[in-house]
Amino acid sequence: MQNLLKINENFAKLPANYLFVEIADRVKKFSEQHPETEIIRLGIGDVTRPLPEAVVDAMAKAAREMGEAATFRGYGPEAGYPFLREAISKNDFRDRGVEIGPDEIFVSDGAKSDTGSIGDIFGTDNVVAVCDPVYPVYVDTNVMAGRAGEYVEGKGFSKIVYMPCRRENGFLPEIPERHADMIYLCFPNNPTGLGIDRASLRGWVDYALENHAVILYDAAYEAFITEPDMPRSIFEIPGAKKCAVEFRSFSKTAGFTGVRCAYTIIPKELVFGGVSLNRLWNRRQSTKMNGVSYPVQRAAEAVYSEEGARGVRENLAYYRANAKIMREGLAKAGFEVYGGVNSPYVWLKVPEGLTSWEFFDLLLEKTGVVGTPGSGFGACGEGYFRLTSFNTKENTQKAVERIGKTFAT
Numbered sequence: 001m002q003n004l005l006k007i008n009e010n011f012a013k014l015p016a017n018y019l020f021v022e023i024a025d026r027v028k029k030f031s032e033q034h035p036e037t038e039i040i041r042l043g044i045g046d047v048t049r050p051l052p053e054a055v056v057d058a059m060a061k062a063a064r065e066m067g068e069a070a071t072f073r074g075y076g077p078e079a080g081y082p083f084l085r086e087a088i089s090k091n092d093f094r095d096r097g098v099e100i101g102p103d104e105i106f107v108s109d110g111a112k113s114d115t116g117s118i119g120d121i122f123g124t125d126n127v128v129a130v131c132d133p134v135y136p137v138y139v140d141t142n143v144m145a146g147r148a149g150e151y152v153e154g155k156g157f158s159k160i161v162y163m164p165c166r167r168e169n170g171f172l173p174e175i176p177e178r179h180a181d182m183i184y185l186c187f188p189n190n191p192t193g194l195g196i197d198r199a200s201l202r203g204w205v206d207y208a209l210e211n212h213a214v215i216l217y218d219a220a221y222e223a224f225i226t227e228p229d230m231p232r233s234i235f236e237i238p239g240a241k242k243c244a245v246e247f248r249s250f251s252k253t254a255g256f257t258g259v260r261c262a263y264t265i266i267p268k269e270l271v272f273g274g275v276s277l278n279r280l281w282n283r284r285q286s287t288k289m290n291g292v293s294y295p296v297q298r299a300a301e302a303v304y305s306e307e308g309a310r311g312v313r314e315n316l317a318y319y320r321a322n323a324k325i326m327r328e329g330l331a332k333a334g335f336e337v338y339g340g341v342n343s344p345y346v347w348l349k350v351p352e353g354l355t356s357w358e359f360f361d362l363l364l365e366k367t368g369v370v371g372t373p374g375s376g377f378g379a380c381g382e383g384y385f386r387l388t389s390f391n392t393k394e395n396t397q398k399a400v401e402r403i404g405k406t407f408a409t
């Protein structure tokens, strides 16, 4: 008999398309059918502000260095150049009262890649817990790895522990009844746009320590926090270095969605069964990637310069102002609105009687505005809708006006 090549059958359990690809496909089709409609994209969280000049200068200077024999560089250190790891350690942690050493920081091309790949260093028998709604990467990559079990319509994957985040619990996950080994948390949250308070985060750290679980903490939106007491890093919580990994990104903070640079923190103290996760991740990364390009790492370093930091602050203020325009404008139009204070995302309740996808279609048809249906993030997202503050001020205002005119109650 012929030997048949076997594929990874777990892929067959996934939805046909990644959420944002599905949205892009629908919008493309709509545009082709309605070329006269001006589309305003408030769907995927992609930035629009140009990079700060100091960042561009650093990238250009580094590119020129690559063109001179004396300063040319080949492969860099897999986990990132010391200049960037030290700048991160100092600016994002030590100066904020948290000790994270450069050798606990792994530079990469994105928090999406890192949150999606981190599962490589964990056993496939582990029980995974995720918030519902959730950034789909955490679930989809665990499906690919075989940790998710079978998909049950209306319930989700049989082996995944879903932690509902609803209006009734302030959109904060509760400690699950079933034991979980790998707990994915994202704060400020994607998609709900809400942050977590210190006491609640401490509750998660205590749970993980008592239950020998690991928290996979996605802090990609940390730069949007405006409330002074809100934790910006899980490592502000005592004991977290023994139970948590944290993911950070320059994408939304510094406008790097098209540049690609992020980092993951794996403390040296994070040891399970006598094995250091820092060592495992280093082994994984040095085997599967050759790091991030030198000009990009110089650009990321420049984010911490005085000029670079000023430019970043201005861009963040611009997006925050957009979030305020959406929050206030939509509330005035009668929508129930959440988020947008410590996050670039605004989470709204769709009008009574419509599903999230029905609202998506109606909104596109009537206003040309693209958002993300809450149900795309999980069953508990049904009835909700996410808008981003990353478009221009003009487009944000226009979108809110059009939505107001069409749906005002």
Ligand code: MLT
Binding pocket: 043, 044, 045, 046, 112, 135, 190
């Ligand atoms: C989102 O819109 O949720 C994000 O842009 C997705 C991502 O960062 O990969």
